[in-house]
Amino acid sequence: xxxxxxxxxxxxxxxxxxxxxxxxxxxxxxxxxxxxxxxxxxxxxxxxxxxxxxxxxxxxxxxxxxxxxxxxxxxxxxxxxxxxxxxxxxxxxxxxxxxxxxxxxxxxxxxxxxxxxxxxxxxxxxxxxxxxxxxxxxxxxxxxxxxxxxxxxxxxxxxxxxxxxxxxxxxxxxxxxxxxxxxxxxxxxxxxxxxxxxxxxxxxxxxxxxxx
Numbered sequence: 001x002x003x004x005x006x007x008x009x010x011x012x013x014x015x016x017x018x019x020x021x022x023x024x025x026x027x028x029x030x031x032x033x034x035x036x037x038x039x040x041x042x043x044x045x046x047x048x049x050x051x052x053x054x055x056x057x058x059x060x061x062x063x064x065x066x067x068x069x070x071x072x073x074x075x076x077x078x079x080x081x082x083x084x085x086x087x088x089x090x091x092x093x094x095x096x097x098x099x100x101x102x103x104x105x106x107x108x109x110x111x112x113x114x115x116x117x118x119x120x121x122x123x124x125x126x127x128x129x130x131x132x133x134x135x136x137x138x139x140x141x142x143x144x145x146x147x148x149x150x151x152x153x154x155x156x157x158x159x160x161x162x163x164x165x166x167x168x169x170x171x172x173x174x175x176x177x178x179x180x181x182x183x184x185x186x187x188x189x190x191x192x193x194x195x196x197x198x199x200x201x202x203x204x205x206x207x208x209x210x211x212x
Contacts, residue, residue, distance in 0.1 A: 001031070001048065011048035015041065021062065025069040030086065032072060034060050040074060056082060066111035071128050073114060075102040081116050083128060094131035098124070104144050108151040115154055117142035123156050125173055135173040152177055183208035 001011040017036030024031055030051070031043040037059045042051040058078035065072055065086075072084045081096040100119035107114055107128070117123045123142050125135040137154065144157040154171040172178055189206050190198070 013041070013043060013048065013050075015039075020060075023063055023065065025065045025072075025086070026067055027069040029069065032063055032065075034063060034074075038076065054084075062105070064105060064107065066107040066114075066128065067109055068111040070111060071107070071114075073105050073107070075105050075116070077101060079118070081105055081114075083114065083131070094128075096124070096126055096131060096133075098122070103142065106146045108147040109149055110151060113147065113151055115145045115147060117145045117156065123154060123171075125154060137171050137173070139169065179207060183210065186211060188212055 001013065002008065003010050013033060015033065015035040017039065019033050019035045021034040022031065029045055031045055033041045033043070035041065038056040040054040040056070040060060040063060042053070043049065044051050056074065056076070058076045060074050060076040063072060063074045070086055072086055073081060075081045079098045079100060079102065081098070081102045083094040083096065084092070096114070096116060098116065098118040098120070099122070103117045103119060105114060105116045112128060114126045114128050115123060116126070121138055121140050121142060123137050123139060123145050124133055126133055135154070137156065139156050139158060141158040142156045143159050146155045147153070148155065148170070152172065152174060154173045155168065156171065157166070157168045159166050172181060186208060189208055189211050192204055195202070195204050
């Protein structure tokens with residue numbers, strides 16, 4: 001570790017294998033390094049002492065902090081993305097399961113949501129605190145994912161491969177936004193008979209208040 005203002009080394013963090021990635025938490029309190037196959041090290045920047053070492057089952061390619069520094073997400077060669085709560089026991093993680101290898105991951109600016117993409121051409125949105133999947137879109141060769149600043153749009157990007165051109169797409173994924181968009185395209189609400197046919201015993205209500 002080097003002090004940027006002076007160029008002088010301030011710490012040397014020793015590992016037993018090659019260091020593959022280094023990332024600071026946004027609040028500057030922690031440094032996380034990945035070494036060897038699936039070994040994640042936590043260091044405190046106050047003393048540069050090791051806080052913890054985590055070993056996971058598959059090779060780790062990338063780790064990212066949430067903007068509020070509370071969550072750490074890791075992805076590797078397997079079908080699981082792992083999320084740790086940095087304020088809790090660091091050996092415990094939330095497992096986000098996919099059908100194929102995880103390609104990319106990104107947090108929303110408010111740190112509430114995590115989006116991931118997988119080799120099966122899907123992009124997912126997860127509520128970080130619960131590990132629940134709340135949305136999914138299907139797209140060819142999703143290599144990159146991100147949120148818009150207000151998290152109302154999911155952004156996916158794919159590379160030109162196997163005859164498909166590279167595209168960047170913006171998706172509405174939050175239910176309220178999808179309902180609002182639908183209401184701009186409809187001319188009326190469901191009738192009571194249609195509601196009962198499609199939604200059964202769900203209490204009837206006007207989904208689009210501006211329509212009859």
